[in-house]
Amino acid sequence: MESTYLNCLALFGVGGAHPGGLQLTKNILSKEKIDDTMKILDVGCGTGQTSAYLSKEYGCQVTALDCHKIMLEKAKERFRLMQLPIDTVYGNAENLPFEDGSFDMVLSESVTAFTHISQSIPEFKRVLKPNGTLLAIEMTRENPVTEAELAQIIRFYGVKQLLSEPEWCAHFQRAGFNHVHSEIFKLQTDAMNMYNAVDFSMSKDIDDSYFQILNEHQYLSMIYQDKIGCRIFRCRV
Template identity: 60%
Template structure:
C-alpha cells in the first residue's frame, strides 16, 4: 500500500469515514489522532472540514512522507509523527478522538488497544474500523489469509468486543454497515500517490488481494467499534 500510496484502503473508504465523524461532536477545540494515517487522505479531510487539531501517526516512513507532501500542498497545519500504535509517542490523556481505520489487526492487539485507551482523554472516543470473521474457515484457509495480509489472527465481532472491554473501555458499541458507495462522487474515490518504477511483484500482490476480496466476500466482513474512555 505504501508503494501504491493508497489513500483509503479500509472498507467503506472516505465515504464511511465522513459518516462516522459526522456523528461525533467535533469543533475547533477537538484533538484528533489519525492512527495509521497512511498517505493522509483522512487527516486532510478532518483538518479542512472541522478546523480542529489533527495529529497523523504512521509507522511506515514512505506513507508518512507522502502524507507530509499532501499536507504541504494543502497548506494544512497537521502534525505528523512516525511511530507504532503499540508504543505511542504521546503523553496520557491528550486526544478527544482516535480514528483507527483497519490498523489494529496489523499490530499486537494486546498492546495497541491499551495504548489507545491511555492517550485518550476521560470520556474520549476510539472509532475503530476492523475486519471480522463472519463464518468459520478451515485451518488451511485461515492460515493462507493470515499469511497474505500479515495479521496475527482474524477475530470475530465478539472477540473484538471482549478485547475492548478487557481494556476497561466504559462503553463499547458495535455497528455493522451496509454502506452504499456513491461511485459517481469523485470526492469519495480512493486516491493514489504512486511511487516511481513499481516492480511487477507489487501488481501481482494487488491482484491477489482483489481475488481474496471476491472469494471471501461472505466470510471476511468489517465492523465499526465505538469505545468510550
C-alpha cells in the same frame, strides 16, 4: 523492499484503502460532535487522506501517526500541498509516543488488526482524555474459516489475527472501554477494488510483483466475501 500487502499500499499510495473508503469515514465522523477545540489522533494515517479531511472540515488539531516511512512521507506531502497544520509522527500503535490523556478522539481505520492488540488497544485508551472516543474500522471474521483459510488470510494481509465481533468487543472492554458499540458494514466487492480508488500517490518504477498483490487482494476479497467482514467500533470509557 519485501513484496507485502502493506508495502503495496504504500507504493501505490492508496488513500482510503480501508473498506468504504473516505465516504464511510465521512459518514462515521458526521455522527460525532467534532469542533476546532478537539485534538484527534489518526493512528496508521497512511497517506493522510482522513487526517486532511478532519483538519479541513472541522479545523481540529490533528496528529497523524504511521510506522511506514513511505506512507508518512506521502502524508507530509499531502499536508504541505494543502497547507494544513497537521503534526506527523513516526511511531507504532503498540507504543504511542504521547502522554496520557492527550487526545479527545483516536481514529484507527483498518489498522488495529495489523498490530499486537494486547498492546495497541490499551495504548489507545491510555492516550485518550476522560470521556474520549475511540473509532475503529476493523476486519472481522463473520463466519467460520478453516485453519488453511485463516493461514492464507494472515499470510497475505499480514494481520496478527482475524477476530469475530464478540472477540473484538472483549478486547476493547478488557482495555477499559466500558461502552462498546459495533455496527456491521456490508462489504461490496466493488468497494474492495483498489483499482477504483480515487486517491493515489504512486511511487515511481513499481515492480510488477506489486500489481500481482493487487490482483490477489481482489481474488481473496471475492472468495472470502461471506467469511471476512468489516465492523465499525465506537468505544468510550
